[in-house]
Amino acid sequence: MLDWSEISTVLLDMDGTILDLHYDNRFWLEHLPKRYGESVGISTEAAREKLTAHYQKVHGTIAWYCLDYWAEQTQLPITELKRELMHLIALRQDADEFLQALRASGRRVVMVTNAHPGSLSLKIERTQLDKYFDKLYSTHEFGVSKESQSLWQQLHAVEKFDCQKTLFVDDSLPILDSAKTFGIKHLLAVANPDSQQPVREITDYPAITDYRVMTAEILATGPKI
Numbered sequence: 001m002l003d004w005s006e007i008s009t010v011l012l013d014m015d016g017t018i019l020d021l022h023y024d025n026r027f028w029l030e031h032l033p034k035r036y037g038e039s040v041g042i043s044t045e046a047a048r049e050k051l052t053a054h055y056q057k058v059h060g061t062i063a064w065y066c067l068d069y070w071a072e073q074t075q076l077p078i079t080e081l082k083r084e085l086m087h088l089i090a091l092r093q094d095a096d097e098f099l100q101a102l103r104a105s106g107r108r109v110v111m112v113t114n115a116h117p118g119s120l121s122l123k124i125e126r127t128q129l130d131k132y133f134d135k136l137y138s139t140h141e142f143g144v145s146k147e148s149q150s151l152w153q154q155l156h157a158v159e160k161f162d163c164q165k166t167l168f169v170d171d172s173l174p175i176l177d178s179a180k181t182f183g184i185k186h187l188l189a190v191a192n193p194d195s196q197q198p199v200r201e202i203t204d205y206p207a208i209t210d211y212r213v214m215t216a217e218i219l220a221t222g223p224k225i
Contacts, residue, residue: 001188001206001214002167002186004218005222006165006186007107007186009107010107010110010169011112011161011166011167011168013111013146013171013175013190014111014123015113015193016170016193017092017170017190018129019089019092019095019123020088020091021193021195022088022196023085025197027085028055029052031081032051032076033051034047035081036050036051036076039075039076060145060174062140062145064114064145065115065116066116066140067079067119079118079119082119083122086126089123089126089127091129094211094212095211101219104219106222108134108161109133109134110133110135110161111129111135111137112146112155113136113137113138114146115138116138117140120136120138135159139151146179147174147175147178148178149181149182151178152182156182163183163184163185167184167186168187169188169189171190176189176204176205189205189207190209191207191209192209
């Protein structure tokens with residue numbers, strides 16, 4: 001699937017890639033509509049329809065991922081509401097072994113997430129996922145999301161990665177398209193970002209449902225620096 005001998009830097013998404021996306025789907029599609037409906041006096045279903053239409057309008061932009069934006073739009077304490085479901089935040093079952101193998105192999109491991117810094121902090125608090133990474137970036141630091149070429153240009157300026165020796169893993173196909181456009185050679189899609197949803201059929205990119213199938217090769221094949 002991948003030629004690990006060519007890979008010296010691994011860029012990883014967070015939600016759906018390292019963490020189970022079930023938490024985020026549950027929050028945005030169920031919990032927030034419920035709380036929003038209660039606050040404005042409409043049904044949960046009506047609130048879900050209204051919020052979903054708004055989600056679609058800003059999807060892929062930095063606003064979509066911004067907790068401050070949604071707090072302003074809903075007049076609700078979004079970070080506090082996210083804590084109400086904090087028990088659902090969890091690593092993917094295959095993530096620990098995969099991340100430990102990457103670190104043990106000597107590769108540089110970097111998180112690049114569109115998640116708001118507040119969301120990232122909450123998830124670190126719950127899972128201690130920061131221990132696996134050499135560096136963690138929220139794209140809010142750069143003012144644009146991974147869907148934008150500007151993000152990759154700014155990230156490259158600070159990380160100095162070699163596109164030909166870099167692997168990027170994400171569960172979003174539009175984001176993988178953006179990384180491909182920028183020139184990152186090695187790309188991997190996650191076919192099962194939400195443990196409670198069916199596996200997706202992905203044909204545009206190599207796709208994974210269990211990172212552990214790659215562990216032996218990762219450890220056996222050190223990066224050619």
